[in-house]
Amino acid sequence: xxxxxxxxxxxxxxxxxxxxxxxAAHAQTxxxxxxxxKQIDDVISLDPAESFEFTGTEICGNVYQKLTTTATDxxxxxxxxxxxxxxxxxxxxxxxxxxKPGQKFASGKEVTAEDVVYSLQRVVALNKSPxxxxxxxxxxxxxxxxxxxxxxxxxxVLTTAEPTATSFLLYCLSAAVGSIVEKAVVSARAANxxxxxxxxxxxxxxxxxxxxxxxxxxxxxxxxxxxxxxxxPATRRIILRHVADPxxxxxxxxxxDYDVARNLASDQIRGAQGDSRYTLVTQRKAGxxxxxxxxxxxxxxxxxxxxxxxxxxxxxxxxxxxxxxNYAVHQAFLPEGLPGALTEKPFKADVAAAKKLLAEAxxxxxxxxxxxxxxxPPVNDIxxxxxxxxxxxxxxARMLPGEMRSVITKTRARQHDLALLRWGSDYFDPxxxxxxxxxxxxxxxxxxxxxxxxxxxxxxxxxxxxxxxAVKETDGEKRVAMYEALQRDHQQxxxxxxxxxxxxxxxxxxxxKGLQIGVLNDRTNYAGVTKA
Amino acid sequence: xxxxxxKSLAATAASIPITLLGLAVVTFFIGRVVPIxxxxxxxxxxxxxxxxxxxxxxxxxxxPLYAQFWRYLTDILSGNLxxxxxxxxxxxxxxxxxxxxTFELATLxxxxxxxxxxxxxxxxxxxxxxxxxxxxxxxxLAGHSLPVFVLALVSLLVFYAWLGWLPGPGRQGIVFxxxxxxxxxxxxxxxxxxxxxxxxxxxxxxxxQPAGILAFFSLAYIARMTRAFMLAELxxxxxxxxxxxxxxxxxxxxxxxxxxTAVPLVTVIFLTYAGLLEGAVLTxxxxxxxxxxxxxxxxxxxxxxNAVLGATLVVGLIYVVLNLMADLxxxxxxxxxx
Numbered sequence: 017x018x019x020x021x022x023x024x025x026x027x028x029x030x031x032x033x034x035x036x037x038x039x040a041a042h043a044q045t046x047x048x049x050x051x052x053x054k055q056i057d058d059v060i061s062l063d064p065a066e067s068f069e070f071t072g073t074e075i076c077g078n079v080y081q082k083l084t085t086t087a088t089d090x091x092x093x094x095x096x097x098x099x100x101x102x103x104x105x106x107x108x109x110x111x112x113x114x115x116k117p118g119q120k121f122a123s124g125k126e127v128t129a130e131d132v133v134y135s136l137q138r139v140v141a142l143n144k145s146p147x148x149x150x151x152x153x154x155x156x157x158x159x160x161x162x163x164x165x166x167x168x169x170x171x172x173v174l175t176t177a178e179p180t181a182t183s184f185l186l187y188c189l190s191a192a193v194g195s196i197v198e199k200a201v202v203s204a205r206a207a208n209x210x211x212x213x214x215x216x217x218x219x220x221x222x223x224x225x226x227x228x229x230x231x232x233x234x235x236x237x238x239x240x241x242x243x244x245x246x247x248x249p250a251t252r253r254i255i256l257r258h259v260a261d262p263x264x265x266x267x268x269x270x271x272x273d274y275d276v277a278r279n280l281a282s283d284q285i286r287g288a289q290g291d292s293r294y295t296l297v298t299q300r301k302a303g304x305x306x307x308x309x310x311x312x313x314x315x316x317x318x319x320x321x322x323x324x325x326x327x328x329x330x331x332x333x334x335x336x337x338x339x340x341x342n343y344a345v346h347q348a349f350l351p352e353g354l355p356g357a358l359t360e361k362p363f364k365a366d367v368a369a370a371k372k373l374l375a376e377a378x379x380x381x382x383x384x385x386x387x388x389x390x391x392x393p394p395v396n397d398i399x400x401x402x403x404x405x406x407x408x409x410x411x412x413a414r415m416l417p418g419e420m421r422s423v424i425t426k427t428r429a430r431q432h433d434l435a436l437l438r439w440g441s442d443y444f445d446p447x448x449x450x451x452x453x454x455x456x457x458x459x460x461x462x463x464x465x466x467x468x469x470x471x472x473x474x475x476x477x478x479x480x481x482x483x484x485x486a487v488k489e490t491d492g493e494k495r496v497a498m499y500e501a502l503q504r505d506h507q508q509x510x511x512x513x514x515x516x517x518x519x520x521x522x523x524x525x526x527x528x529k530g531l532q533i534g535v536l537n538d539r540t541n542y543a544g545v546t547k548a
Numbered sequence: 549x550x551x552x553x554x555k556s557l558a559a560t561a562a563s564i565p566i567t568l569l570g571l572a573v574v575t576f577f578i579g580r581v582v583p584i585x586x587x588x589x590x591x592x593x594x595x596x597x598x599x600x601x602x603x604x605x606x607x608x609x610x611x612p613l614y615a616q617f618w619r620y621l622t623d624i625l626s627g628n629l630x631x632x633x634x635x636x637x638x639x640x641x642x643x644x645x646x647x648x649x650t651f652e653l654a655t656l657x658x659x660x661x662x663x664x665x666x667x668x669x670x671x672x673x674x675x676x677x678x679x680x681x682x683x684x685x686x687x688x689l690a691g692h693s694l695p696v697f698v699l700a701l702v703s704l705l706v707f708y709a710w711l712g713w714l715p716g717p718g719r720q721g722i723v724f725x726x727x728x729x730x731x732x733x734x735x736x737x738x739x740x741x742x743x744x745x746x747x748x749x750x751x752x753x754x755x756x757q758p759a760g761i762l763a764f765f766s767l768a769y770i771a772r773m774t775r776a777f778m779l780a781e782l783x784x785x786x787x788x789x790x791x792x793x794x795x796x797x798x799x800x801x802x803x804x805x806x807x808x809t810a811v812p813l814v815t816v817i818f819l820t821y822a823g824l825l826e827g828a829v830l831t832x833x834x835x836x837x838x839x840x841x842x843x844x845x846x847x848x849x850x851x852x853x854n855a856v857l858g859a860t861l862v863v864g865l866i867y868v869v870l871n872l873m874a875d876l877x878x879x880x881x882x883x884x885x886x
Contacts, residue, residue: 257718263701271708421585421589
């Protein structure tokens with residue numbers, strides 16, 4: 017039997033070797049590898065024809081090229097990505113794209129018109145969630161052979177069903193769903209008429225700066241530099257690690273296990289702001305927080321009441337005190353950073369003016385009303401602040417917190433009174449939000465098109481016609497002016513009090529430079545990231 | 549005699565499908581009364597009307613409730629749990645991916661909890677009223693009353709951020725990512741199968757914190773139960789007899805008293821294990837552990853009802869099977885049940 021001394025010595029030795037193991041496991045992130053801590057459990061698929069979530073489209077944006085894209089320094093300016101040039105026919109229905117020469121897929125093969133045609137037809141045929149961005153131009157499985165075709169090795173012709181504004185088409189083609197995949201690779205993996213969808217969920221066949229090495233749901237995504245990219249990225253490997261808890265993200269950043277933390281909370285960002293070890297990358301995102309007022313409610317349908325509510329909310333105070341780092345005040349339906357966005361902020365908290373408006377509308381003593389909102393932070397805090405603002409003018413909001421999808425389900429059934437909601441733009445063109453907020457072609461309960469305006473039962477034949485006219489306007493500048501005018505009228509008349517615009521803040525170690533966060537997720541760019 | 553034993557076994561086995569049927573009924577109807585439109589989860593908030601209508605029919609939501617339930621039941625019986633909306637995999641594929649992570653965590657946690665819990669419980673019982681007993685009581689009280697997320701975050705702060713002894717969230721270090729070929733999905737086992745020792749150590753180090761925390765909460769319960777069972781035994785007449793015969797106290801405690809408490813303890817440990825196997829949402833979230841608890845929660849919040857129903861059934865099945873195993877062990881260990 018071993019003596020106590022032997023046991024003691026043995027345990028000491030065990031501890032020392034244990035310590036060595038632990039130290040070995042704690043290297044800093046390796047050079048040439050960037051590790052980002054992020055909530056990535058939203059990824060359903062990395063197939064660009066299917067991916068429509070925040071993280072998925074961000075990855076697609078770095079793995080694939082599109083025909084067109086928007087300039088990084090001026091997001092509203094269109095630029096060619098794979099396309100060198102384009103022309104629109106006189107009928108505004110035929111669009112011819114010429115590809116840049118020498119653009120290569122990760123396999124080393126050159127990108128051809130055939131790949132472009134295959135990729136866009138694939139989107140139309142698969143018809144997954146983001147397909148409507150492409151399909152809205154009239155492409156269908158039946159007509160795609162005629163409407164999407166190659167007329168030369170570097171020439172693609174698209175034919176739309178209706179006369180279309182060039183900028184509208186180009187913005188839509190710049191979305192992640194417009195990514196160009198390598199036909200030979202994808203079609204070789206196709207099974208059961210799935211256009212290679214099953215394989216593409218976790219693999220890539222693109223010409224972007226990176227290629228997918230692996231994706232493990234709710235764990236990690238690994239990307240490696242595409243050796244044949246037109247412009248080689250500065251960092252050879254990008255790893256996105258799923259870290260759900262913001263505090264754990266911060267700890268890992270402090271320890272040096274992560275180079276970038278993507279989902280820190282307001283107070284953590286504030287803490288990092290004054291710390292020289294970190295740099296902050298802040299970007300306005302195409303997401304809005306707004307209050308919808310159901311026009312089926314007899315009181316809310318009065319224009320004076322809607323105006324009173326808009327004048328009661330303390331936009332600046334809410335932003336400053338509750339969400340200083342995660343939201344900015346914004347009051348128009350096009351978020352700043354998107355073409356045509358209106359930055360005017362006509363409303364501010366004015367209790368006297370709001371009370372007067374309420375009295376003129378016949379409710380000097382206010383009224384009681386239901387208020388639905390998502391019960392998670394920080395929306396629940398914002399909802400409480402709004403409740404206090406409304407109480408100041410006599411409106412008693414009955415708080416109805418709920419899970420996000422149950423709140424959406426309720427508004428889709430037009431059963432809410434007031435609801436605090438979020439809306440993110442689907443693609444870069446102003447029509448994405450204009451259609452949602454200012455179009456309601458049929459206000460009947462069983463309407464086909466359940467836009468946000470429909471959900472609040474807002475009958476607007478005139479605004480609907482103007483929105484349709486704006487999307488069809490082929491003169492780019494005139495089109496922007498139409499959207500600005502539309503937003504001004506919408507601000508005053510609509511049953512929407514648009515309050516705040518999302519901000520995304522990435523906190524990086526100060527050795528990391530060049531991370532670009534996009535207004536839309538598919539514009540977030542890793543290619544320029546360097547790590548000292 | 550043999551016939552009686554077979555009969556009782558058959559009765560226990562017959563209770564399994566009934567329990568599972570009950571579970572299927574309850575989860576199905578809860579899933580239908582949740583105020584979230586399942587179509588929303590499938591096609592998203594932006595889908596055109598015709599896509600929404602098509603999805604509603606595909607999901608069978610246009611059928612009356614009893615028809616939907618019948619369809620669901622026949623699907624389960626043919627082994628088809630459906631497809632998850634969130635991951636677009638079949639629910640079986642998802643469970644096969646998430647369950648091993650939970651299994652690895654829960655098994656290590658229950659091993660630690662059982663060893664320490666029984667040890668502490670016996671110690672406290674044999675020294676009833678002494679400072680040892682009090683210390684165990686305080687320790688267990690902490691295990692019962694501290695919120696798990698507080699302890700998990702404090703543990704991360706101390707062992708990961710300050711001392712740097714243990715790695716942060718996740719199952720693997722960045723260096724080892726994608727290095728081990730998944731065979732069983734149990735990372736430590738896969739690393740061993742591949743003969744990759746550094747990857748094995750890395751996986752073990754990542755396991756220590758979450759498993760330690762889950763073990764702490766379970767051992768509090770096991771220790772308390774052990775103490776109570778032991779006290780009852782130690783007061784028995786056969787123990788007094790044994791003492792009168794002059795047996796050593798070690799022998800009395802472990803060979804006589806403990807053997808009798810082992811029978812109810814098996815049930816306690818198995819049920820605790822079953823509880824751990826259903827996944828610990830908060831621990832899994834904080835430690836970035838892709839386990840069954842996280843899968844169930846994310847699915848539930850996204851109204852992914854196939855995934856919720858499937859995972860719930862699997863959890864139910866685990867409960868029933870572990871219960872059955874506890875029952876069988878009971879019969880083996882306790883001669884009176886034979």
